Amino acid sequence: MNDSNGYEAVIGLEVHIQLTTRTKAFCGCSTRFGDAPNTNTCPVCLGYPGALPVANREMISMAIALGLATGCTIHHRSVFVRKHYFYPDLPKGYQISQYEDPICTDGTVDIELDDGTRKPVRIRRIHIEEDAGKSLHDIATETLIDLNRCGVPLLEIVTEPDLRTPAEAHAFLVLLRKIVTYLEICDGNMEEGSLRCDANVSVRPAGSREMRTKTEIKNLNSFRNVERALGYEIHRHAELLRQGESPESETLLWDAVRNLTVPLRGKEESPDYRYFPEPDLPPVVLDDAWIERVRAALPELPLARRDRFIANYGLSRYDADILTAEKPLADFFEHTVAGLKRRLPEDFKTACNWVTGDFTRMLRERKRPITDPPLSPAALAELLDMLIEGTISGKMAKQILEEAADTGVHPREIVGRSGAAQLTDEGFLSTLIDSVLRENEPSVRKYLGGRENVFGFFVGQVMKATQGRANPELVNRILREKLDERKKCHE
């Protein structure tokens, strides 16, 4: 952070993402979240002596996918190690991880800041490891342990200290979350702990290249907390430096209630993990065919898709950002516009407004996810076609959207059945307007005499005669033509 007092921050992130494999990293147990405690366990993930782990191939493919998506070198040989530490929810007494030979190294992603400028952030490494179980301390007298999460596969992503502000750290996390959810290797749910972040931060005089003492903030569980914790810590470091002091190298936790960081443990207690190669697992050996198979299956990545939405559909960056924030929403939008009869930029904008506006609101009200909508993209396209061609008004479209969502009946069928279609029959409207003018001869004379505001009265009469179903633009046009004609005769 280039604050006014001449200091800048140096920030690096370590992000753990929980993979969406069906089974655990080294055994066949289910990874399902929310199952009854300790039901998804076996001798391997409980660490019984003699139980043999086998690496999950799907997990390895997911690590390759993330490595490719972040421009990393994918190593043909990587090694599992044991990382030793004691914790009650780690029954083996060690965690299987990767240390000196991780599967991916040396990548780069471009983050985008609010003003649209891009900045490269280097990825030092991505490695595979298993998760520990969960201790539940919130019971007054005891701690309970759930080992369902024990052995669930994780990827740890470590950046170089290339980030300078809390906003950049935030932008990196948002982008990483988008990438892993587009790859469908992580659900990105921070509340459930599927994406967790540790941040290293130090502060130095702006413009200097030196590295000052850093502190590490552990287990940041929301984007907001990452920004707030970093903001607090940078300010704290800068204050100490200003007083001629230096922060201690320590591990901290963010207290979101009191808005400050608190020490977890000091440097002198920093654990020695005694890494050594896992004797029960062979090195991960990848051939080119495996890597190429994963590459061929990569989806279009979020920033590329956002830029394509701008180029192909003529959308603003703002709209394209909203549509591509979540892959299922972007997919739904593209399936909807694929079903439109007319394909002008204004029609894509209409589709964008409906997908992000009324359609999203309808889903929220019905508590339905975009992946399981009560109305298909084809049905929404059908509704939008009728709106675009003027068969129905915007107000009617909203009602039909609700009805289609409630009943599953196709929008065109609803319109046909109810006779709710807007009147767009020119012949019919022309005859109707003739009779309205005939019945209101005194007003017509006033209009021809220069009282232009009587025009609205005629429109009102037509709308009244059709119970509001006449297409207003059409009524205006026909009426204008007829009155202009009378004016010519009058002159």
Ligand SMILES: [Zn+2]
């Ligand atoms: Zn198991």
